[in-house]
Amino acid sequence: MAISSSSSSTLLEREKTTQCYPEARVIVLDDVINTFQHVVDCLRKIIPGMSEENAWRLANRIDGQGSAEVWRGPLEQAELYHQQLQMEGLTMAPLDRC
Template identity: 70%
Template sequence: MTYASPSTGTVLERAKETVKYPEARVIVLDDSVNTFEHVVNCLKKIIPGMTEEKAWHLTQQIDKDGSAVVWSGPLEQAELYHQQLSGEGLTMAPLERC
């Protein structure tokens, strides 16, 4: 009678890989169409936690520098804010992944 012995094969360990969720920046561009007040109101309405003071600061930066990052975070939320700001008539740069 013969007996089979248990195999002594190699056990592979699964590699642990941490993948960070993609993030992006929402950038508003300067234009000659939108008023300061409109940009400020859009930022306050769409970007969570946006204060009047911060919205005015960003709007001034947009005017002075030609653009400003108005929000950065998870890609999915960035896409939503980008779409909503664009829908309000703001001139938007393409989403910038970070």
């Protein structure tokens, strides 16, 4: 009895996909509770690299336009900054995923 074996191998190729890490925008809303100084202090304390000049510019935009994007980047960091600003009493828009 002869056994014949046919050796066929199937090569499966992986499909390569590139996915970007999710990003989000942190947006502060205008309110009648917080002073300009408090908004500026919170932005400088929580958002890395926030200059006093930029914080004042954003506070003026929040007051004049009703809201301003204060930070954009990786979702996990955005969640942290959003939570910290909210804990300081700022009125926050829901995270806006990009």
